Structure formats: structure tokens, C-alpha cells
Amino acid sequence: MGRWEPNARGRLEQAALELYGEHGFDATTAKQIAERAGLTERTFFRHFADKREVLFPHGNPLLERLVGALADVPPETAPIDAVSAALQGASDLFRERGDLARRRQAVIAAHAELRERELIKLAALAAALAGALRERGVPEPAARLAAEAGMAAFGVAFDRWIVDPEGLDLSRLVRDAFTELKAVASGGGL
Template structure:
């Protein structure tokens, strides 16, 4: 193994992403990931429950960031504008992470099991977002509708950012997508 090196989690994430892209998700083992990162399998399992979680481990943090921002939005904010505050918080997280996000998304897009896991993650985010809106006093169905709309805006913005806007700033793409959403619904 050699001498101790810092950032075991980051090294495992990088090794996994490289191997998933080289060999495919299904063909990559935890042993190979640990070996590439110059760590043990035991170390891998200290950080991740399984090899899928390397790609989804940050979902809880993103969800907490978004819902905290929604709860903290100004009292005068409409439900959808409170969601916009949450989207801004989420968009800022991706600053400087375009290459990593693109690589991660290409791995997910190539595997049906990972696509399903991504949809589950987004559904969980929508439920948490609706609960954050309820904490602000927004009743259903408005809380659920605003939350689902927010997740739809996130999905569209993320896809645009990863696959082709050329814009390095996810926050900018997120705001543009949110403005487009509001323009579309204003005419409804």
C-alpha cells in the first residue's frame, strides 16, 4: 500500500469514475476501485455502502442544502420563488465541477440501474422540497406542485449545462432555466 495519503474518499471517487468510464459500471469491482486508489476494500466500505454510492453519495448534502435555502427564503417569497432560492443554492455547488459532473452523468446515462437510482434521488429531493415548503406554511397541493416544478427545472438546467450550453457556470444556466419556466407558466 505505501505510506498514508490524504483524501481517501476523493481518491476512491476519482478511481471509480475513471474505471466506470474505462470498463463500464457493471464490469468494475470494488476491489479494482480500491486498488486504483491505492487503498483497501475495507477503506472503500468505510466511505460507501456499495459501488453505486460513489456516484450518489452527495445526494443527501445537496438535498439538505436546497431545503435549508427554501426554509430560509424571505417570508414574502411565493412558493415558487422560495424554490428558486433553493435552486440558486444548488446551482452554486456545481461551480468548477463541470468536467466531473459530465463524466458522472455519462456513466449514469450508460446504465439503466444507475438511471433508476438517479430518478429515486430526484423523487426524494422533490419530497424533501415539498416538506420544506410545508414548513413555510404552504399547503398541498401547492407545496407538492412547486417542489416537482423545481426538480423539473433542476433536471432541465443540469442537462443543458452538462450536455451543451457551453456555459461553465451552472448557477447561470439554473437561473436561465428558472426564468424560462416562470415565463412559460406566466402565460398559462
């Protein structure tokens, strides 16, 4: 093998998801992942600290997109509408990586420790959204409520998207979930 391998990280991610799906997360080793990708175990550890990091990488592109999309929303927009717009805007990340996102979610759903880590990641996203709302001048507790409710609506939309790969695009499902959230909050959705 050469010293430099094109798209090594992507190949490792792909191989890991395949193996996690075939053998389960616990039964898969870093060495097996590297071999499936046609790389060395050393290369695996240059890209990932451990096999969990394939699913939960450092540096969260979704968080970066959310905060960036929120910054693009006009300042006079109501907090819950700003969060909705940010989540809809960030949904394109899943369109680009839909198959990987679905396989990743299947692995996480099958493993309690990974589900716990996913919840921690989602809480970090809500905290980042709340912080970005506070920077926009939204006071507490409104910033936190909008961010937490927004992440709950996103979770509902994401779950719908995961089970229906041929269905609506995630951005549309996010918009629909926020419409339902507003209806429930106003007493009309009960």
C-alpha cells in the same frame, strides 16, 4: 500502505469514475477501484457499502444545501420563486465539483439501473423541498407543485449545463429555466 490515507474517499470516488468511464459500471469491481486509488479493498468498503454508493452516497449534500438555501429565502416570497432561489443557491455545489458531476452523469446515463436510482434521488429532493415549503406555511398542493415543477426546471438546466461545460454557470441556467417555466405556465411560452 499506511493505516491512514489522506482523502481516501475522494481518491476512491475519482478512481471509480475513471474506471466506470473506461470499462463501464458493470465491468468495474470494488477491488479495481481500490487498486486505482492506491488503497485496499477493505478501505473501499469502509467508505462505501458497494460500488453504486460512489454515485449515490448516503447523506445528500445537495438536499442539505437546498433545504438550507430555502430557509434563507424571505418568507413572503412566492413558493415557485423560493424554490428557484434555493436551487440557484445550491448550484454552487456543482461549480465546486463540475468535472466529477459531469463524469458521474455520463456513467448514470449509460446504465438503466442507475438512471432509475437517479430518478428516485430526484424525487426525494422534490419531497424534501415540498416538506420545507410546508414548514414555511405553503399549503398542499401548492407546496408539492412548486417543488415538482422546480425540480423539472432544475433538470432542464442541469441537462444544458452537462452538455456545455464551457457555457453558462448552472445558477444562471436554473434562473433561465424558471423564467421559461413561468412563461409556459402563463401561456406566453407556447
